[in-house]
Amino acid sequence: MWRTVFSGSSVVAIILLLIACGKETSPKLPYYNTPDFSPIFVESASELAEKIPHTISNFSFRDQNGVTISEKDIEGKIHVADFFFTSCGSICPRMTKHMKLVEKAFPANKNVVLLSYSVTPWIDSVSRLKAYSRANNIQSENWHLLTGSKAAIYQLARQSYFAEEELGFTKDSTEFLHTEHFLLVDKQKRIRGIYNGTLELEMQQLIADIQSLLKEN
Structure with missing residues (x-):
């Protein structure tokens, strides 16, 4: 009968290895610098500045309360x-319902802001957005339904957010x-994720990714 003997230092080393292997790591989210949404991972601040120059541009629009919201x-x-x-009767009601899941996940967290831009700002006045927010029970002070210049919203959506990916750029x-x-x-x-707003499962991933970003330095 064979018997394995470990020294005290070996036992300690094994325990430390098991602890290290048992720890769950939270990998950093990728960055997206182009409308093709190719993921880019960086290891340092200098590498970040070099590889990820793209950021959301300056903007200024009014929300459902008539308050000017900017960068x-x-x-x-x-x-x-x-x-x-x-006035969207297809996917927008589902998107609003799913954004409410995000709102609910971060109640009163001032470090998480939700921006819903109207793509028919010539129709969606401040008062209309206010009525929409009431009809959908949008209560968070950090969720802004935005209206303003059509050209400015469309340019921001396509050039800054890559909202329609390469198709719309x-x-x-x-x-x-x-x-x-x-x-x-x-x-x-900087853009860190893109999700299908019509799918509840994607919202669960979005919520998890927000939690990861809150932990980033």
Whole structure:
């Protein structure tokens, strides 16, 4: 009968190895720098600055309360963006329902902002957005339904958020913008995720990814 004998130091080493292997690691989310959404992973701040120059551009729109919301309101915060219109009877109601799951997951968390841009701003006035928010029981102070210049919204959606991916990147405001995508943007205004806003399962992933970003330095 064979018997294996371990020294005290060997036992300690094995225990430490088992502990290390048992720890769950949370890999950092990739960055997205181009409308083809090729994931890029970086290891350092210098590499980040070199490889990921793209950030969300400056903007200024009014929300459902008539308050002007700009890039200053998302400085140092995580935000989720989507694009909808109040008269949409197809995917938008489902997207709003699913955004409410995100709202519910981070109640009163001022570090998480939700921005829903109207793609028919010539129809969706402040008062119409207010009525929509009431009809959908949108209560969070951090969820802004935005209206303003059509050209500015469309350019921001396509050039900054890559909302329609490569398909929409070269389009202008004469072509209607309609997308089911939710975009996750980190505290430095860099895109970190894209999700199908019509699928509840994707919202669970979005919520998990927001939690990961909240832990990032």
